[in-house]
Amino acid sequence: MVTTNAPARTGRLAIAGLGPGALDQITPEVAAALQGATDVVGYLPYVARARALVEQAGGSPAVAWHASDNRVELERAQHALALAAEGRQVVVVSSGDPGVFAMAAAVFEAIEHAPAEQSAAWQMLDVQVLPGITAMLAAAARAGAPLGHDFCCINLSDNLKPWAVIARRVQLAAEADFAMAFYNPRSRSRPEGFVRLLELLRAQCEPTRLMVFARAVSTPEEHLHVCTLAEATPEMADMRTVVLVGNSTTRQVGRWVYTPRFYAPEAAEIAAPAPGSAP
Amino acid sequence: MVTTNAPARTGRLAIAGLGPGALDQITPEVAAALQGATDVVGYLPYVARARALVEQAGGSPAVAWHASDNRVELERAQHALALAAEGRQVVVVSSGDPGVFAMAAAVFEAIEHAPAEQSAAWQMLDVQVLPGITAMLAAAARAGAPLGHDFCCINLSDNLKPWAVIARRVQLAAEADFAMAFYNPRSRSRPEGFVRLLELLRAQCEPTRLMVFARAVSTPEEHLHVCTLAEATPEMADMRTVVLVGNSTTRQVGRWVYTPRFYAPEAAEIAAPAPGSAP
Numbered sequence: 073m074v075t076t077n078a079p080a081r082t083g084r085l086a087i088a089g090l091g092p093g094a095l096d097q098i099t100p101e102v103a104a105a106l107q108g109a110t111d112v113v114g115y116l117p118y119v120a121r122a123r124a125l126v127e128q129a130g131g132s133p134a135v136a137w138h139a140s141d142n143r144v145e146l147e148r149a150q151h152a153l154a155l156a157a158e159g160r161q162v163v164v165v166s167s168g169d170p171g172v173f174a175m176a177a178a179v180f181e182a183i184e185h186a187p188a189e190q191s192a193a194w195q196m197l198d199v200q201v202l203p204g205i206t207a208m209l210a211a212a213a214r215a216g217a218p219l220g221h222d223f224c225c226i227n228l229s230d231n232l233k234p235w236a237v238i239a240r241r242v243q244l245a246a247e248a249d250f251a252m253a254f255y256n257p258r259s260r261s262r263p264e265g266f267v268r269l270l271e272l273l274r275a276q277c278e279p280t281r282l283m284v285f286a287r288a289v290s291t292p293e294e295h296l297h298v299c300t301l302a303e304a305t306p307e308m309a310d311m312r313t314v315v316l317v318g319n320s321t322t323r324q325v326g327r328w329v330y331t332p333r334f335y336a337p338e339a340a341e342i343a344a345p346a347p348g349s350a351p
Numbered sequence: 352m353v354t355t356n357a358p359a360r361t362g363r364l365a366i367a368g369l370g371p372g373a374l375d376q377i378t379p380e381v382a383a384a385l386q387g388a389t390d391v392v393g394y395l396p397y398v399a400r401a402r403a404l405v406e407q408a409g410g411s412p413a414v415a416w417h418a419s420d421n422r423v424e425l426e427r428a429q430h431a432l433a434l435a436a437e438g439r440q441v442v443v444v445s446s447g448d449p450g451v452f453a454m455a456a457a458v459f460e461a462i463e464h465a466p467a468e469q470s471a472a473w474q475m476l477d478v479q480v481l482p483g484i485t486a487m488l489a490a491a492a493r494a495g496a497p498l499g500h501d502f503c504c505i506n507l508s509d510n511l512k513p514w515a516v517i518a519r520r521v522q523l524a525a526e527a528d529f530a531m532a533f534y535n536p537r538s539r540s541r542p543e544g545f546v547r548l549l550e551l552l553r554a555q556c557e558p559t560r561l562m563v564f565a566r567a568v569s570t571p572e573e574h575l576h577v578c579t580l581a582e583a584t585p586e587m588a589d590m591r592t593v594v595l596v597g598n599s600t601t602r603q604v605g606r607w608v609y610t611p612r613f614y615a616p617e618a619a620e621i622a623a624p625a626p627g628s629a630p
Contacts, residue, residue, distance in 0.1 A: 074359045096380040099484065104375065145612075168483075173612070180609035184602070195605040205378065205448075212450045213480035220456030220512075222520060224503035224529060232500075233614035239503060239529045248523040250503060251441030263579035271599070277391045322462070326474040330459035333424075335512035 082321030083156035085197055087176045088117055089169040089204015094290035095125050097205050097341065099113040105130065105163050107200055113138040113152040114165035114175070122165045131257035143177060149182035158195045169206035173227045173255050176201050208253035209316045214296055216328030218284055218316045221335060228265050230257070239272060246276040251331055257309040266304045266315075273317065277301055282329055284316040285309055298329055364476055368448040369397055373569035374404050376484050380409065384442050384481055392417040392431040393444035395455070398580035401444045406622070424454060428461035436472045447578045448485035452506045452534050457482050478614055487532035487570045490565030493575055495607030497563055497595045500614060502530035509545050514544065518551060524553040529597040529609055536588040536630015545594075546585045552596065556580055561608055563595040577608055 086105045106112065106126050112119055112135055121137040131280040145270050149164070156162045166174035179199065202232040212219045216269050219220045224245045229239060245252055258266040267343035273281070279302035287310070297308055301317075309315055365384045370376035382455070385391065388409045391398055391414055398418040402454075405411050419427050430445070433442045458478065471488050491498045505525045509517060514531035524531055537545040558581035566574040566589070576587060580596070588594055601610045 091378070094380070096383065097482070099377050099378055101373070101375040154379050167611070169488050169492075171488060171496045171498050173499070176492070176496035177612045179607050180499075180604055180607050181478050181611060184604040189491075190482055199516055199607070201496065203484045203488045203492040205375070205484065206488060209448050209482045209485060211448055213448075213455070213482040217450045217480065219450050219453035220452070220459075222503070222505045224524070224527075226501045237614055241529070244523045244527040245503070246521045248503075250520070290453050313551070325463040328459055328462075328478070330427050330456050332460060333456045335516055 077266070082335055083159045083162070083197060084160045085156040085164065085199045086202055087151055087164045087166065087179055087180070087199070087204040089174070089206070090121050090165055090170060091205040092207050092210035092290045093121070093288065095121070095128060097290055098125055099202070099204065102204060107132055108161055109163040110153075110161045111136045111138060111155050112163050112165060113140070113148055113155070115140060115142055115148075118165045118167050119169075120261050122163070134140060145183055147177065147179040149150040149179040152179065153182055153186070153190070153194050154195050155204055157190065167207070169204045170201055171203065172206045172225065172263065205256065207289065207314045208316065209267050210289045211253075211316060213296075214286060214289055215284045215298065215316065216325075218282070218318050218322055218332060219251050219253065220331040221251060221319060222248075223253060223319075224248075225253045225255070225339045227255045228269060229256040229330065230262065230265055235241070235268070238265070239268070242269065242272045243276065249299065251319045251320045251322065254315040254317070256311055257307065257315045258310060264308065266309050270301075270304055270306065277317075278320070281320070282318040282322045282324065283312055284329060286316065287313045289314070291320040299326070353445060355517075360436045362430055362441070362476060364441045364443065364458070364478045365481055366443045366445065366449040366458055367481040368453070368481070368485070369444050369446055370448050370484035371486050371489035371569045372400070372445060372567065374407060375487065376401070376569055376613070377404055378481070379481065386411055387440055388414050388442040389440045390415045390417060390431075390434050391444060392419070392434070393429055394419060394421055396443045397446050400446075402444070422547040424457040425461055428454065428458040429556065431458065432465070432469070432473050432476065434459055436469065436478050446486070448483045450482065451504065480483050486534065486568065486593045487595065489562060489568045490532075490595060493565060493568055493573075494563045494577065494595065496609040497561070497597050497601055498530050498532065499612060500530060500598060501527075501598070501612040502532060502598075503527075504532045504534070506534045507548060508535040509541065510545055514547070517544070518547070521548065521551045525552065528598045530601065531599045532535045533596070535596040536575050536592055536594045537585065540589045542585065549580075549583055549585065552580055554617060556596075557599070560599070560605065561597040561601045562590055563608060565595065566592045568593070574578050577603070582588055
């Protein structure tokens with residue numbers, strides 16, 4: 073239902089990444105989508121960031137700002153889809169990149185599990201995902217190049233999967249000698265997960281393994297802390313922190329942390345079968 | 352040696368990510384660094400992209416463009432450091448994000464292994480890494496949200512590490528049920544690596560596992576191909592392709608591919624110890 077007198081337009085839904093925080097790390101593609109939006113939907117602080125960007129560029133008086141609370145990703149996605157199906161130009165905003173532990177998957181879940189009467193309309197919508205600078209890469213850039221070789225990326229929130237899955241993934245990632253990035257390492261409601269993560273890492277990695285605790289990168293609250301696995305404590309992480317763990321070759325030069333591009337055969341114990349596995 | 356009559360300036364080196372190709376996916380932070388540069392250093396097509404951006408914004412007549420061939424990353428990094436040490440404002444450009452299989456690690460390697468007479472000066476330089484949209488996230492955005500859950504990122508070029516390391520990492524990543532992103536899957540000089548990768552994946556993953564072949568995303572040559580592991584052939588990849596492999600829960604809805612945020616316990620065989628491992 074198009075409710076304005078403007079020529080009928082086809083609804084459109086863009087799921088846009090706002091990057092880690094600084095407005096100058098938002099791509100022009102995302103800025104243009106926000107300028108053309110009738111409705112911006114997202115978690116409250118991200119809607120505020122999108123609004124700051126639009127106002128910096130002179131404002132867009134027609135836009136409706138739909139800010140919602142955390143942990144209502146599916147409802148937010150359904151709301152955005154319903155608005156787009158009415159013919160509106162909707163932008164769902166995520167921090168970082170929308171495809172990394174953010175709103176893109178939630179929107180496609182909402183489409184897949186749409187109410188029967190919406191299913192066809194939602195599948196026909198013009199949906200676009202607009203990438204952004206994800207937190208681990210903003211954090212890595214500040215520290216140097218700790219993810220400069222093969223790496224993995226794990227969400228530590230066990231709202232979304234059993235802890236046993238997380239533990240097994242961390243164990244296998246350490247065996248593979250991946251550098252690692254951990255999102256959502258610690259919250260007030262689940263302080264124990266990150267304690268367990270440090271125990272897991274200590275059981276498999278050497279005490280001198282380098283870690284980067286990167287909090288609120290690119291914002292006024294930015295704080296970067298580099299230490300060894302032996303020195304790391306659970307209090308170094310909170311929900312605004314991304315935690316990076318180097319691989320066995322990660323090193324420091326001056327004030328920077330980096331992982332060499334080359335992986336020397338002499339460091340390559342991982343090429344051998346794991347103890348106890350079949351030959 | 353500052354050779355102009357302008358007030359002496361401290362040299363500066365920014366290692367900047369140009370994103371996957373489209374100029375509107377370059378952050379304003381990177382654009383500003385290019386506007387303020389005296390020297391831009393990089394692989395030929397990336398220098399051309401940086402130049403197109405600067406010219407689109409009205410040009411910067413004073414800038415020197417230093418384009419070099421592929422596979423000379425260390426020499427390029429040394430050249431950039433030497434220019435910055437002379438007091439120049441240098442930007443090293445990478446495609447994608449400079450911290451993901453790109454120039455950031457090469458610059459820190461060059462600093463670590465600097466000639467003795469340069470070592471102190473290079474370590475004191477103002478070096479900044481400016482993040483960009485990395486290829487796997489641009490590719491994932493075009494496909495939907497295939498990396499919407501824990502994932503890993505592997506460079507298939509065996510110039511940088513023995514094939515045995517790659518093979519072991521792929522095996523462990525499949526055991527962990529990570530979604531996977533592969534950079535540099537195939538070149539004319541080493542066509543066999545990607546053949547072996549498909550064999551490895553077929554030995555561990557079900558034939559219906561979803562894959563995305565994303566070539567030259569955001570450029571006029573963009574081509575996206577979604578298929579199952581059973582349907583994949585080596586010819587689907589080249590050096591301009593990023594290959595994404597879903598996890599066991601990755602699915603299609605309409606024309607999109609996505610990996611759900613939730614990982615259900617019933618899908619969580621990976622939580623069990625691997626066969627043959629100690630209890």
